[in-house]
Amino acid sequence: MIQAFHVYKQYDRETSALSDVTLNIEKGDFCFLTGPSGAGKTTFLKLVFREELPTQGQILVGGRNITAIPEGQIPHLRRSIGVVFQDFKLLKRKTILENVAFVLKILAVPVKEQKRRAFAALKAVGLHHKMHAYPLQLSGGEQQRVAIARALINEPMLLLADEPTGNLDPDMAQEIMTLFQDVNARGTTVLVATHDREMIQRMAKRVIGLDRGRLVSS
Ligand SMILES: Nc1ncnc2c1ncn2[C@@H]1O[C@H](COP(=O)(O)OP(=O)(O)O)[C@@H](O)[C@H]1O
Ligand SMILES: [Mg+2]
Incomplete structure (x- = not known):
């Protein structure tokens, strides 16, 4: 569902938000994206939603190279992705x-x-x-x-959630995760960025780790 090939993202000369990230998330997967603050989690989600473009590298979503699609097709791409972003x-x-x-x-x-x-x-x-x-x-x-x-x-074919349980008490956070699992069971691929270690352990799903823009586990 998501294929990233040697993805780099630099917002300015000093900071590399992502460096050489290559990963593959299969259709139907449920994954967590984790790492300390500033690791590049939000940036990765934004690239997948085509809200930002990579400085280098390619990203395929549902087999389509979204770094190369025409502007006019972006709304269509976005409608097939559900997003829970902090600034939305x-x-x-x-x-x-x-x-x-x-x-x-x-x-x-x-x-x-x-x-x-x-x-x-x-x-x-x-x-x-x-x-x-x-x-x-x-x-x-x-x-x-x-x-x-x-x-x-x-x-949506894909759900991207950025710290979706950040504002929620533990019971509600668990309910939301259960809801995501139900959605996943109905076929939606789910990618959740979080630094909630307890949640990640409880859920026992694939974990992709980032640190200072680099992939540290996958
Ligand atoms: N719009 C932006 N302009 C400049 N730098 C940014 C911007 N967004 C993020 N960054 C920088 O990119 C790095 C990764 O940030 P981010 O993707 O938000 O990490 P995370 O979500 O893991 O906390 C940080 O160093 C952050 O300061
Ligand atoms: Mg973030």
Whole structure:
């Protein structure tokens, strides 16, 4: 699902966010991406989502070289990937339900179907009772769960999550991981960046380790 070949990312002359990263994540895998702060985890996810381009090297997603696809095809790529990123905020002026349904609206899914699926996705993260609330009326952890519902609504081929349990208490974090496992069991490839060692140990999945931009375990 994700193939990286000798990927380098330099934001400026001094810092190498990623250096010579080569790895392969199979379709249907569930992997953790870990490493200390500044290791390059977020950068790697951003490259896969084509939010950033590598300085050198190639990345294939679903067999397509995303470093070479035309600009016009980026939205299509992104719609096939569910993302829970820290800087991907919810739309403040839309309700929780509208936020979650948004991508279905873009895809011109019938309104009734949009509502049905958005409600189901909110139910899966335990927030259906707040569907008419606005993002700022929710706690940080609740907003995080809405972002997760939004990422999963389209049954994406790939789910990328950046520290998805950072704002959550341990019980809720475990529930979210269980939800990710269910999604994975239905065929979505899952890649979760986290520095939560306990979570990683409990889950017993493949772990890809980064340190200062270099792959240290895979
Ligand atoms: N937009 C950016 N501009 C400049 N440097 C960046 C940018 N984003 C990340 N970096 C640097 O790249 C390195 C890797 O960062 P990041 O991918 O966020 O690591 P992690 O998510 O593992 O904490 C860090 O040294 C960070 O300061
Ligand atoms: Mg990060």
